[in-house]
Amino acid sequence: MAGLTLEHLYKRYDNSGKKKKTVNDYAVKDLNLVCEQGEFIAFLGPSGCGKTTTLRMIAGLEEITQGNIYIGDRLVNNLHPKDRHIGLAFEDYAMYPPLNVYGNVAFNLRAKGVDKNEIDRRVREIAPLMQIDDLLDKMPVKLSGGQKQRVNIARAIIREPELLLMDEPLSHLDGKARQAMRVEIKRLINKIRCTTIYVTHDQLEAMSLADKIAIINFGVLQQFGTPTEVYDDPVNEFVASFIGEPPMNILETTIAKINDKFFFTFKDSNLQIAVPKRYYSVVQDGFRCKMGVRPMDVLVGGPDSDGTPEEIATFENLGDERRIGIHVGDVLLMLITEDEKRYKRGDIIKLEVREEKTHLFDIETGDRIREKQEA
Amino acid sequence: MARITLENIRKAFGKVQALDGISLDIKDNEFFVLFGPAGAGKTTILNCIAGITMPEEGTISFNGEIMNLIDPAHRNVAMVFENYALFPQMTVYDNMASALRSKLYREDEAVIKERIDKAARMMKMEKLLERLPSQLSNGQKQRVAMGRALVRTPNVFLMDEPLAHLDAKLRNSMRTELKEMQANLGSTCIYVTHDFMEAMALGDRIAIINKGKIVQIGSGDEIYYMPCNEFTAELMGDPQINIIPAEIYKSGSGYGAEMIVNGSKVRHELPEDKGVFAKIQERGLVKVDLGIRPQHIKYAFAPADGYFKTTVYSYESIGNKSVITAECGAYQLRMIAPNGLNVDIDSDIYIKLELDRSILFDPDSKKYLTRYDEEAIKSFAVKEVQ
Numbered sequence: 001m002a003g004l005t006l007e008h009l010y011k012r013y014d015n016s017g018k019k020k021k022t023v024n025d026y027a028v029k030d031l032n033l034v035c036e037q038g039e040f041i042a043f044l045g046p047s048g049c050g051k052t053t054t055l056r057m058i059a060g061l062e063e064i065t066q067g068n069i070y071i072g073d074r075l076v077n078n079l080h081p082k083d084r085h086i087g088l089a090f091e092d093y094a095m096y097p098p099l100n101v102y103g104n105v106a107f108n109l110r111a112k113g114v115d116k117n118e119i120d121r122r123v124r125e126i127a128p129l130m131q132i133d134d135l136l137d138k139m140p141v142k143l144s145g146g147q148k149q150r151v152n153i154a155r156a157i158i159r160e161p162e163l164l165l166m167d168e169p170l171s172h173l174d175g176k177a178r179q180a181m182r183v184e185i186k187r188l189i190n191k192i193r194c195t196t197i198y199v200t201h202d203q204l205e206a207m208s209l210a211d212k213i214a215i216i217n218f219g220v221l222q223q224f225g226t227p228t229e230v231y232d233d234p235v236n237e238f239v240a241s242f243i244g245e246p247p248m249n250i251l252e253t254t255i256a257k258i259n260d261k262f263f264f265t266f267k268d269s270n271l272q273i274a275v276p277k278r279y280y281s282v283v284q285d286g287f288r289c290k291m292g293v294r295p296m297d298v299l300v301g302g303p304d305s306d307g308t309p310e311e312i313a314t315f316e317n318l319g320d321e322r323r324i325g326i327h328v329g330d331v332l333l334m335l336i337t338e339d340e341k342r343y344k345r346g347d348i349i350k351l352e353v354r355e356e357k358t359h360l361f362d363i364e365t366g367d368r369i370r371e372k373q374e375a
Numbered sequence: 376m377a378r379i380t381l382e383n384i385r386k387a388f389g390k391v392q393a394l395d396g397i398s399l400d401i402k403d404n405e406f407f408v409l410f411g412p413a414g415a416g417k418t419t420i421l422n423c424i425a426g427i428t429m430p431e432e433g434t435i436s437f438n439g440e441i442m443n444l445i446d447p448a449h450r451n452v453a454m455v456f457e458n459y460a461l462f463p464q465m466t467v468y469d470n471m472a473s474a475l476r477s478k479l480y481r482e483d484e485a486v487i488k489e490r491i492d493k494a495a496r497m498m499k500m501e502k503l504l505e506r507l508p509s510q511l512s513n514g515q516k517q518r519v520a521m522g523r524a525l526v527r528t529p530n531v532f533l534m535d536e537p538l539a540h541l542d543a544k545l546r547n548s549m550r551t552e553l554k555e556m557q558a559n560l561g562s563t564c565i566y567v568t569h570d571f572m573e574a575m576a577l578g579d580r581i582a583i584i585n586k587g588k589i590v591q592i593g594s595g596d597e598i599y600y601m602p603c604n605e606f607t608a609e610l611m612g613d614p615q616i617n618i619i620p621a622e623i624y625k626s627g628s629g630y631g632a633e634m635i636v637n638g639s640k641v642r643h644e645l646p647e648d649k650g651v652f653a654k655i656q657e658r659g660l661v662k663v664d665l666g667i668r669p670q671h672i673k674y675a676f677a678p679a680d681g682y683f684k685t686t687v688y689s690y691e692s693i694g695n696k697s698v699i700t701a702e703c704g705a706y707q708l709r710m711i712a713p714n715g716l717n718v719d720i721d722s723d724i725y726i727k728l729e730l731d732r733s734i735l736f737d738p739d740s741k742k743y744l745t746r747y748d749e750e751a752i753k754s755f756a757v758k759e760v761q
Contacts, residue, residue: 183689190720208691296695314554316576319599
């Protein structure tokens with residue numbers, strides 16, 4: 001096992017073979033990341049953000065345009081994939097159809113010429129871990145998607161890799177199987193404590209599995225932190241709206257000063273939300289920015305509430321919870337209620353916002369506006 | 376606008392009985408959801424209504440008029456497909472106008488423009504009308520596909536998983552938008568989905584379909600709170616409901632439930648509920664399956680009164696909350712917890728079931744027996760259908 005270090009990593013796909021001689025933008029731009037030994041890191045981002053490209057560069061399947069990759073202390077830039085001591089598990093299972101599960105799991109070790117008894121010992125050791133002990137004699141066609149993915153992961157970890165790389169291993173599975181498999185992966189990694197890079201576009205998978213999440217957009221690392229950090233303390237609007245379901249409400253706002261107090265005000269809406277005191281040093285009357293607040297931090301006030309009366313535009317009863325949408329200008333502000341009350345469109349509720357939970361973002365760049373730290 | 380009635384529809388594809396006696400009565404202006412797992416026959420029902428598929432048996436009628444032999448074009452239905460099916464060479468405007476310009480309708484261009492403008496406003500895509508489909512994102516494409524249906528005044532809108540191709544975030548916001556539009560649709564709508572949140576949020580009524588048969592029809596609340604069997608209970612809710620095998624014993628004037636947790640017996644008094652106790656007595660119930668939703672399990676990390684001990688199987692943070700899974704031997708229990716707890720896998724955890732929220736199922740047939748507060752729940756969940 002070893003840690004992983006990415007230093008100023010760049011990737012630009014070469015377009016020279018094509019007729020149009022346009023210069024591609026970087027698929028990965030100046031990526032720096034240190035992953036400690038035994039950590040589970042998720043690369044999270046929308047499709048096309050460069051997360052898989054990065055993974056493939058780490059695996060050695062893609063050339064590096066610029067920068068360095070270290071596995072442990074070893075610079076692996078020019079190392080052949082087979083010499084990097086990595087285990088790979090892809091989205092599609094790519095199994096050898098004529099071999100049974102045992103044969104598939106043992107394939108790599110056999111190719112390396114590992115002793116037969118040793119192979120058998122390792123297969124028998126890993127099979128119960130991945131719950132495939134009953135499947136060893138089966139052929140791949142007989143397996144369900146979830147079972148195939150188990151075999152696929154078993155095959156990756158049997159090599160006792162220094163680094164385990166997984167590329168959307170759950171995206172082929174349906175909802176229920178995915179949920180079950182997520183739990184299994186979590187337990188497995190907890191047991192073998194192998195340094196793992198896990199690529200996904202599903203924020204829920206990243207949040208539930210990873211020790212740390214690297215959020216990438218347009219090839220640029222946006223934020224690298226624990227799930228709690230990226231959820232509670234996002235660095236910009238992109239991270240804030242990418243993490244969490246339903247996503248954070250983000251509204252354009254103009255700050256107004258009323259009786260020496262600052263309020264968020266919104267175009268075409270009577271809603272006013274007090275600005276937390278800690279932001280007083282960075283805002284002034286007429287300041288324009290974006291305000292973000294998570295749907296769980298918007299509440300329906302009781303009868304004595306002094307919240308703003310607002311009309312319900314949408315009410316969705318989802319069984320486990322209920323979601324209310326309120327028009328603030330042309331944006332729908334979402335909130336979640338867990339009370340059993342059934343509202344309907346047109347009902348008036350008193351809207352309360354947990355002011356201390358609001359975030360401010362720059363209206364142009366989307367960067368977080370933070371309170372000034374005291375010197 | 377139409378009332379859609381299906382009577383005993385049967386359809387087989389080779390050896391597979393895709394529809395096995397489907398009868399539905401969908402009211403005028405109702406938003407009706409067909410919900411079930413992949414391969415249940417939901418799309419086949421839709422295709423039968425549209426006239427794309429011919430049923431082997433049974434009748435389909437619109438407002439009492441039998442449609443079986445009417446070809447799809449003359450049924451005046453508007454269909455929205457999962458994969459948009461837009462004409463790639465036409466602008467958004469022309470795509471939306473295509474049906475109205477067809478030989479069948481030949482609407483006036485002025486009328487077409489008026490209708491498209493209205494639909495575009497509703498779908499918030501006024502600025503996209505001159506674009507080609509290739510210049511649109513997936514969410515926008517689906518909007519165009521819906522807009523193309525909305526410009527017409529069909530007997531019924533048929534929507535086949537219109538949001539399934541979209542990513543989770545977009546799907547949620549489109550669902551909310553669709554909900555907002557619902558009141559303005561002005562026509563009957565039949566909506567196919569395999570996403571329980573869509574079904575719950577949108578449907579006036581939901582029909583649960585499995586293996587070509589209707590399992591249950593009811594309002595979202597009715598299906599969520601009074602699922603007719605364990606299959607339906609497990610479909611609604613995420614994480615899914617816990618099903619715990621238990622044995623009923625007599626305890627004083629009431630009853631208790633005995634469960635096996637990691638090999639040892641755990642006994643709980645059943646909270647008093649007239650309906651539940653009457654059912655136990657009347658049916659002489661000994662074995663039941665208790666259905667308890669993840670939000671109705673309490674936990675502690677130190678021994679407490681009424682809590683039983685087990686171990687943590689996994690702890691997953693899912694954004695605004697977390698899911699703890701506890702190992703109980705033959706089954707696992709999922710429960711909702713707040714974020715940021717420091718829970719180690721395989722550590723001890725103490726659990727209390729809120730039995731007064733439980734649903735009782737027959738362990739053999741897996742069918743619904745009764746539940747706590749059945750009367751109170753019926754009063755708001757079960758809506759009369761005229």
